[in-house]
């Protein structure tokens with residue numbers, strides 16, 4: 001069983017979602033989403049006859065607030081919850097102060113509106129992931145974030161986190177999300193190779209939904225990631241970058257990317273990446 005739970009982030013449908021799995025080990029959520037959509041998450045669970053107390057596991061692809069912001073509050077509500085996360089990610093969940101500081105720099109006044117309070121996860125609830133997690137394959141997937149992992153179930157659905165971009169239906173436009181501070185293009189290409197090598201049947205995107213033609217999506221994503229990176233490498237400033245990449249984005253996708261300030265953040269992340277590359281040369 002795989003259920004998509006629309007978190008209705010900022011009241012918008014089909015913007016952010018979490019995935020519910022009914023595993024041998026109990027009900028499991030992949031990326032529970034931000035704290036600000038916790039009550040919506042509870043409503044989605046209630047529609048399926050479930051409560052937070054019925055959940056047994058959280059699988060976290062990466063610890064950015066739009067993916068794991070609700071983890072601490074969920075554990076507070078259900079202390080039996082096991083939180084599966086990479087080793088590097090775990091340190092931020094247990095002690096989120098540094099992560100919060102850097103995110104507040106990026107989001108400014110919008111931080112509280114978008115993400116709400118930051119609740120740490122007790123160390124005792126953390127399970128550092130290995131190659132198999134609750135019957136799913138788990139592998140390192142750096143690029144978007146250095147601590148990012150992906151999970152793939154036996155049915156061939158790959159829980160991709162933000163490694164393959166965002167795509168808000170009904171649009172099929174694929175946008176890279178390349179926020180600071182960790183963007184690493186070389187690692188990202190290797191991650192995309194790892195995903196392609198597994199020939200997934202579907203990609204489960206937190207932003208948003210199941211992609212049933214993974215090959216085409218991966219191909220478009222990889223090319224667009226390279227294109228965006230090249231625009232920044234050529235020396236575009238933030239405005240020029242946003243103008244150039246916005247040109248062929250449809251209206252709805254542009255609206256959603258503005259809500260999360262995705263284009264400006266993506267510029268900053270790529271800029272930081274190229275500065276690091278230049279500094280290490």
Ligand SMILES: [Zn+2]
Nearest residue numbers: 064066067162
């Ligand atoms: Zn995200």
